[in-house]
Amino acid sequence: MTDLLFGTNLVAMVTPMEPDGSVSRPGLDGLVDHLLATGCDGIVVGGTTGESPTLTDTESADLVRTVSRLVGGRAKVIAGVGTNNTATSIERAREASSAGADALLLVCPYYSRPTQAGVIAHCTAVADATELPVMLYDVPARAGIAMEPSTLLELACHPRIRAVKDAKGDLFEAMSVMARSPLAYYCGIDELNLPYLACGAAGLVSVVGNVAADRNAALIQAVRDGDLKSAQVIQSELIPLTERIMRTSQGAIMAKAVLAERGIIPHASVRLPLLEAAFA
Template identity: 65%
Template sequence: MTNSAPSSSSIFGTNLVAMVTPMQPDGTIDRSGFDALLVHLLSTGCDGVVVGGTTGEAPTLTSHEMSELITQARVHSNHALRVIAGVGTNDTAAGTDMARSAAAAGADALLISAPHYSRPTQAGIAAHIVDIAGAGGLPVMVYDVPARTGIAIEQATLIELSRHPSIRAVKDAKGDLYEAMTVMASTELAYYCGVDELALPYLCCGATGLVSVTGNAVADRYAEMIEAVRTGDLDRANAVQRALLPLTDAVMRTTQGAIMAKAALVRIGVLSGATVRRPLLESSTTDLRRLDAALCATGIDQESRSVDIPVRLA
C-alpha cells in the first residue's frame, strides 16, 4: 500500500526563506517592498517563505500586521510559494489565537517554537505545541531554537511530537547534527536546517531542505546547493557552500540576521530601505563595509542584480 499523504516537501517546500519584513522609514510596513521581495524570492528559486518569524521581526509585529502579511504573501505570490506563519509565543492561549488567525489569513502551515522566557518542562513544551497545532488545523513545523527561547526541545519530546498528525517537520536551529539524524531515523519528521552556516552538512545528513536568512539575498545559491546534493554532486555543493561563506558570515555573525539581510537586500537593489523596529538598530557603517566586502567576495555584483520590480504581482 502506498502512502497517499502529501510529502513534507510539497507541504513546506525545500528552499525556504525566513522573510524580512520591509518597513518604511517611519517603521510602518512597506507593502510595495514586501511585494518586491516576493518577486525577488520567486525569481531566485525560493519555494516557501516564513512570514512573521524571527527574521521578520515577529516580536514587534501586531496581530493585524501579521494577518495582512500572510494574506499578501498568499495572494501576491499567486500561490507559487508555500506560506508558513510564525506563531511563536510563550502564551499558549495567545498562540492558539495566532494559529487560527494565520489559518484564516491563508497560511499553508505554522512554525511553532518552544515557549520563550517561561522555561516550562518538556511536557509543558509538548502540550504548548500540541494545543497550538490543534487550534490552527494546519501542518506544523516545530522550531527548535534554544538560543532564542532559552530552552531546547529534547530528542524524546520531538519523537513524542512526531506522533501528532499535524506535526510534520522540524526547523532545527539547535545545530546538533547527531540528534537531528537520530530523530530522522526514529520518526517521519522532515528536517529543515535553520542554521545558515550548516546548510550543506544538514542536507548531506538527510534534511529535506533549508529555512535560510541569507537566502533573502541569494536563494538561487541555495537552490543550486540543494539540487547538487539531490543529484549526488557533492563537489558542486561544496563549491557553492564555500563561495557563500563570506556572505553567510557577514549576515549571520555580525549583528542580527534580520538587520543584515535587510541591508543586503538594499545593496542588491531589491529594497529601498533597511529600516528595523526597536530594539533592533540598522547596520553601522563598519557593518555595511563588511557586508559589501562579503558580497564582492561571494561574486555578487550589486548593480547587475538590481532590477525594476513591479509594485504588484499580477
C-alpha cells in the same frame, strides 16, 4: 510528501519597513517577486527574521494575507505563530489559517522556560487549533530551552506536526530523531546548510536566502544529485555572504542592509530594540 507541505528551499523572510517603522508594501512587493524569481519555494512570514516580537497580531495576519496574495500559489506560505503564551499562539494560528497560510512555524515557548511536558502541551494545543501542517522551531539560543529528543519523538505522533526547523546545531541528535520518526528536518543555521542536507535534511529555512535563494536551490539540488563536490563549491562560494549576514551583526539587520543595498527593498529600517546597520 513534506516537499508538498512546506517546500524545500525556504526563506525566513525579513519584514520590509519604512523609516517610520510601518510595514512597507512596496518593499513586500519587491521582495516577494525577488524570492520567487530566485527559486524560493517556501516563504516564512513573521518569523524571528521577520521581527515577530515587534509585530502586532493585526500586522502578523495582514502580512500573511498580503504575501499569500502576492505569491498566488507559486510557493508555500508558512506563518510564524509561536509565542510564549499558548492562548495567543492559538489565536495567531487561527488568524494565519484564515489569512491564507499553507503551514505554521511554531517556536519552542521562550522565556517562560516550561518543562518538556509543558512544551508538548503547548505545541499540541496549537497544532490542534487548525488543520494546517506544523513545523516546530527548535532554537535554544533564543528560547532558553531546547526541545529534547523524547519531546520531538512524542510530538511526531501528532498528525499535523510534520517537520522541525533545527537551529540547535546537534547533527547527531538530528540524525537520531530523523531515524526514529517521520519528522522532516530543515536546517535553520545558514552556516551548516550543507552538513544538514548531507545528513538527510529535507531542506533549508534560510536567512541568507533573502539574498541568495538561487544559490541555496543549487546547493539543495547538488546534494540530491549526489554531487558532493559541486555542493562543496557552492557552500564555499556562499561563505562571504553568510559571514556578512550572520556573523557581522544580527541576521534580520544585515539581511535588510544587503537587500536595500541591492535595491530589492527600499529601506533597511528595523524596529527597536534592533538598530539599523551603521555600515553596509
